[in-house]
Amino acid sequence: MDTNFQTIIPLLIGWGADRLLGDPERWPHPVVAFGRWIAWGERRFNRGRRRVAAGALFALCSIAGVYLLGRAAVGAAASLGVWTGAGLTALVVFYCLSGRTLVDEVRAVFRAVERSTEQGRLRVARIVGRDTSALDDDAVRRAALETLAENLSDGVVAPLFWFLLLGAPGMLAYKMVNTLDSMIGYRTERYGQFGRWAARIDDAANWVPARLTALLMLLAGGGWSKRGFVRRYGPQHASPNSGYPEAALAALLDCRFGGPNVYFGRRVEKPYIGTNTRPLTGAAGERAVAINRRVEAIAVSAVAVVLLFIG
Numbered sequence: 375m376d377t378n379f380q381t382i383i384p385l386l387i388g389w390g391a392d393r394l395l396g397d398p399e400r401w402p403h404p405v406v407a408f409g410r411w412i413a414w415g416e417r418r419f420n421r422g423r424r425r426v427a428a429g430a431l432f433a434l435c436s437i438a439g440v441y442l443l444g445r446a447a448v449g450a451a452a453s454l455g456v457w458t459g460a461g462l463t464a465l466v467v468f469y470c471l472s473g474r475t476l477v478d479e480v481r482a483v484f485r486a487v488e489r490s491t492e493q494g495r496l497r498v499a500r501i502v503g504r505d506t507s508a509l510d511d512d513a514v515r516r517a518a519l520e521t522l523a524e525n526l527s528d529g530v531v532a533p534l535f536w537f538l539l540l541g542a543p544g545m546l547a548y549k550m551v552n553t554l555d556s557m558i559g560y561r562t563e564r565y566g567q568f569g570r571w572a573a574r575i576d577d578a579a580n581w582v583p584a585r586l587t588a589l590l591m592l593l594a595g596g597g598w599s600k601r602g603f604v605r606r607y608g609p610q611h612a613s614p615n616s617g618y619p620e621a622a623l624a625a626l627l628d629c630r631f632g633g634p635n636v637y638f639g640r641r642v643e644k645p646y647i648g649t650n651t652r653p654l655t656g657a658a659g660e661r662a663v664a665i666n667r668r669v670e671a672i673a674v675s676a677v678a679v680v681l682l683f684i685g
Contacts, residue, residue, distance in 0.1 A: 380460055380463075382681050383460060384460045384464035384542075385537065385674065385677065385678060385681070386674070388463070388466065388470075389471060392467075396475040396478055397474075404469055404546065404549065405469070405553055408549065408550050411436065412436070412554055412557050412558065416565075416568065419432050420558075426568070426571070429571050430570075433554050433572045433575060436554065437547050437550050437554075437575070438547075441540070442543075444466070444543030444547065445543040447462065463542045466542040467542070470533045470545045470546065470548070472530070473530045473667075476501075476521075476525050476530075477522075479497075480522045481659070482497055483498045484515060486498075487515060488656070491510065491514070494515075495507060498518050501525075502521050503637060505637065505639070508636075515655075516631060516654055517635075519623060519627070519631070520623075520631050522623070523591070523620045523622065526587055526619055527583050527616075527619050530669070531583045531584075531587040531669070531673050532552070532580055534677050535583045536548040537677065538680060538681065548579060551575055554572035555569075555572050555575075559572045583615075584615035584619060585618050588608065588619050589601075591619060591623060591626065592604065592622055593672065595665045597625055600625040603624075603625040604618060604625060606621075608621040610645040610647065611644070611645065612644060621648075625648070626661075627661065627662065628650050629650055629654055630646055630651050631646070631647040631648060632647045633646055
């Protein structure tokens with residue numbers, strides 16, 4: 375079998391499985407293992423005077439270790455047969471993509487907030503890091519859509535980007551990068567030093583994917599003429615990357631994201647993205663989901679085409 379198709383077929387199977395199944399809650403998941411490893415390392419090494427160096431070494435070793443283990447596993451599987459290797463690659467793609475889960479969570483938030491504000495707050499707390507206890511209905515919907523945009527990059531486009539560059543091992547390594555950032559990449563007293571390099575590595579790994587995500591969103595949403603909006607508002611976010619997909623979605627929905635929020639008990643003044651303060655509705659949520667779905671399809675198709683021609 376041609377090498378290209380040993381990669382392309384598993385890619386399509388893995389993506390199809392994610393679209394069909396999402397992340398089954400009772401199945402073992404590599405990201406859960408990553409999280410346990412990071413929690414152990416943080417407890418063990420986040421101490422003493424050299425926390426920045428310790429955190430940098432821990433992050434780099436964790437990422438490199440996952441990549442090397444991934445290469446060894448894929449190589450061993452391939453040595454057992456073409457379809458064994460393809461099956462493992464498809465499984466990695468399935469586990470590393472989170473498009474279905476993200477869409478399901480956002481839809482659940484919109485349904486919950488229709489029932490009551492409190493239910494919406496509880497549901498959106500599952501997918502955001504901010505304090506949700508004081509959010510009104512519109513703020514709950516806005517938080518869900520901001521997360522939808524940001525995680526389209528983190529959960530779909532970036533893993534596909536690293537799959538294209540480094541195959542299944544690169545995809546796994548990216549998930550370690552992302553998990554490190556989500557667990558210790560915060561500017562708090564506890565994580566500010568130890569997680570500094572984890573956050574910087576995540577910024578670097580997502581720099582290109584975040585901007586690609588924004589362009590793909592404009593293309594998928596029929597808003598190519600709104601590139602100036604993204605160029606204007608994308609860099610205003612505190613993150614060097616998150617602002618771009620958020621700006622693209624704000625442009626397509628003609629709404630405003632950002633503003634003050636509370637994280638870990640501290641009020642954070644996030645710059646506004648956009649100017650239209652119109653309330654967000656269920657229709658806006660469904661349009662955002664449709665855009666996400668189209669971006670997924672375009673991104674997977676683009677990766678498959680590139681692999682077809684470069685292999």
